[in-house]
Amino acid sequence: MFAYVPLLSFFVSLTLTGFVLHRWTQRRRPHLLLWGVGALFYGIGGFAEFYYGLFGWQPLVFRLWYLFGAILVAAWLGQGTAYLLLPRQWAHGLMTVLLLGSLYAAWRVFTAPLAPDQMLNGELSGHALPASVRLLTPFFNLYGTALLVGGAAYSAWIFWRKRVLLHRAIGNVLIAFGALLPAFGGAFSRAGIPYALYLGEFFGILLIFIGFWRATHPGDAAANKD
Secondary structure, three states: OHHHHHHHHHHHHHHHHHHHHHHHHHHOOHHHHHHHHHHHHHHHHHHHHHHHHHHOOOHHHHHHHHHHHHHHHHHHHHHHHHHHHOOHHHHHHHHHHHHHHHHHHHHHHHHOOOOHHHOOOOOOOHHHOOHHHHOHHHHHHHHHHHHHHHHHHHHHHHHHHHOOOHHHHHHHHHHHHHHHHHHHHHHHHHOOOOOHHHHHHHHHHHHHHHHHHHHHOOOOOOOOOO
């Protein structure tokens, strides 16, 4: 049963991708494009987990899962927040570093030897890769999580303090909590609780989607700028 939870994450991620990219086609703002790309990466990770649960080990699927689902997703979502909140020159500089880092990570993931017998709890796990490759993951995740969670929390606080656009404050709180849930799920999974990661990912993307929807649908004539 729990093996199908990543499929739900995949569908929610695709829905979020379509929603955000549709807004990007209307507004052409870089943070929307990057959030859309990040949501797509989330979906790739979810589909890879579902594929593994249904069909078993497949090297290419594993490499796609680790690159997009474990390494890049948080960083690209966070980069969207960088373009929303930081001066454009800073955001461009960080984007350059992220692009170069992503290419390097792709090279390392797709050229590394694999040891699927090292995975934990029968779930997809980075332990199938050498430690030198897994060492890349925290840098991308810390960067992305700090920007996404920190940016959402900061925005929520600003809107709440000023008592304006409270729908955005609520939406940003949901986004911040949603962004943290996969990390909690991963921690419980490493502690030996099966499928905790999959549940954390599903409820995380669900909260992020609801948060984006709430932040962009005030339900009145107040138009948002993003």
